[in-house]
Amino acid sequence: MSPTLTRRRLLAGIAGTVGLAGAAGVAAWTGGLFDPRLVAPGSDLVARTEAARRRASGRIVSVALNPRPVTLDLGGRQVQTWGYQESAPGPLLRARAGDVLRVEVTNGLTAETSVHWHGVALRNDMDGVPGVTQPAIAAGARHTYEFTVPDPGTYFYHPHSGVQLDRALYGVLVVDDPHEAGRYDQEWIVVLDDWVDGTGRTPDDVLASLQSMGGHGDMAGMDHGGMSGMSMGGMETMVSPLLGGAGDVDYPHYLINGRAGAAPVTFTGRPRQRVRIRLVNAASDTAFRVALGSHRLTVTHTDGFPVAATACDALVLGMGERADVTVDLGDGVFPLVAVAEGKGGQGLALVRTGAGSTPSAAVRPPELDRRVLLTGGLRAADAVRLERRRADRVHRLVLGGSMMPYRWTVNGATFGKIDPLVVGQGERVRLEFVNQTTMFHPMHVHGHTFAVADTGVRKDTVIVVPKQTVAVEFDATNPGQWMAHCHNIYHAETGMMINLAYQE
Incomplete structure (x- = not known):
């Protein structure tokens, strides 16, 4: 790769023009990507790739999102935050594979924002990364996203602007498979989150404290991990036996569908029904270990794609991961528990199919300590x-950083100070994530x-656990400028992110 293809050159002229691409009225970012050897988000190649995805049978699904200040009820506690509606998660968006999703965003915040469509292989100029694929949506402004949703699955949406994800700015996107048999009686959508906003600190306060105190200090009752697994001021690093260093923030609340364990949401069914549960980890700094008391889970999909059906007692999801599971319901009242992995709290929801007493918010089903799966180990x-094929290009991403100073890197540098990873259209690309830190990184x-x-x-x-390497491969068939980053929002915001750039 040419050493002149630096991130600084990529973003030279960032105030470039905004033009029209695709359907009328859809704003696309055509400026800002300076080097002519790289495929810009507004390029003809991106537009042609999108046109090839369009299906004659596809519908246009139009929805609106209005990020704005809201009052959220966590279950007895009212907090002031930002959200897409007066509850969390935001509106459920639903389409069929091959449909065109048209989303008009009206920014009611006092800050710039964006919407990223997490997991969707969409057109590059709709990916929602300010300064790379679009200009930020200014306060009071509108922006329309329009793209084909090509693959069925469970996805979600959230800002790619600062640490806004660590508020109520997230929601689920379900893309249905019109050919799926649907061998279940009900579907439940379960969204996991860690929560601090409105409890005396904002996510921006959390970030500032991590940066100023190296992750160590009194933060309104929140403890923070130390550096390199060491004890800091009498506090031990938050550690998981499965994941190693488990995060930087021990949140005051852990939520399931926007509710704390003291006032949990309840899912109702009938004994012997089969339920499909779509699990989404929308948290910013927390992996969750999920189990349903007195039941086994069968994992059928992860990150939208089917797996060989695998039974387990509990499932670990890192930030940004999703999993679909099926469960055959028993008779009674059962706790659906999401333990904050390596931390001190948990989220709780109830499953009620009959009579029974309500479990306490601190209930710990024995399934949590039986057969526990990580989704990366599924088949x-x-x-x-993916068809077997020799990689045309290999990129090694060394993950580094520490709590003091609070700085997280890829290949020794923070985002904006590192060359992009260049790939060619049609190549088989291998990425090797090498974790040299003592913390896990999704x-x-x-x-x-x-x-x-x-x-x-x-x-x-x-998930890439400490001192391990995880290799992944993909076919480079979706041209443009893409991000590869840690989905711990505080790690990404302080540097653990890199550009994946197609070359002409």
Whole structure:
């Protein structure tokens, strides 16, 4: 790769023009990507790739999002925050594979924002990354996203602007498969989150404190991990036996569908019904271990793509990961628990199919300590397994950083000070995530679904535990400028992010 293809050159002229691409009225970012050897988001190649996705049978699904200040009820506690509606998560968006999703965003915030469509292999100029694929949506302004949703699955949406994800600015996007048999009686959508906003600190306060105190200090009752697994001022690093260093913020609340465990949401069903549960980890700094008391879970999909059906007692999801599971319901009242992995709290929801007493918010089902799976260890269903092929290009991403100073890197540098990872259209690309830190990192690649090399499971977000390497492969068939980053929002915001750039 040419050393002149630096991030600084990429973003030279960032105040470039905004033009029209695709359907009338859809703003696309045509300026800002300076080097002519790289495929710009507003390029003809991006437009042609999108046109090839369009299907004659596809509908146009039009929705509106209005990020704005809201009052959120966590279950007895009212907090002031930012959201898409007066509850969390935001509105459920639903389409069929092959449909065109048209989303008009009206920014009611006092800050710039954006919307990223996490996990969707969409057109590059709709990916929602300010300064790379579009200009930020200014306060009071409108912006329209329009793109084909090509693959069925469970996805979600959130800003790619600062640490806004660590508020109520997230929601679920379900893309249905019109050919799926649907062998279940009900569907539940379960969204996991860690919560601090409105409890005396904002996410921006959290970030500022981490940066100023190296992750160590009194933050309104929140403890923070130390550096390199060491004790800091009498506090031990938050550590998971499965993941290693488990995060930087021990939140005051952990939520399921916007509710704390003291006032949990309740899912109702009937004994012997089969339920499909779509699990989404929308948290910013927390992995969750999920179990349903007195039940086993069968994992059928991860990050939208089918896997060889696998039974387990509990499932670990890193930030940004999703999983679909099925469960055959028993008779009674059962706790659906999401333990903050390596931390001190948990989220709770109830499953009620009959009579029974309500479990306490601190209930810990024994399933949490039985057969526990991480989604990266699952195996792809044969229908979606990536064809065997030798990699045309290999990029090694060394993940580094520490709590003091609070700085997280890829290949020794922070975002904006590092060359992009250049790929060519049609290449088989191998990314090797090498974790040299003592913390786990859920690594997410925009615009693509990759295969984890050891298992073949198709994903867009994969956990990389300390001192380990995880290799993934994908086919470079979605041109443009894409981000690869840690989905711990505080790690990404302080540097653990890099550009994946197609060359002409």
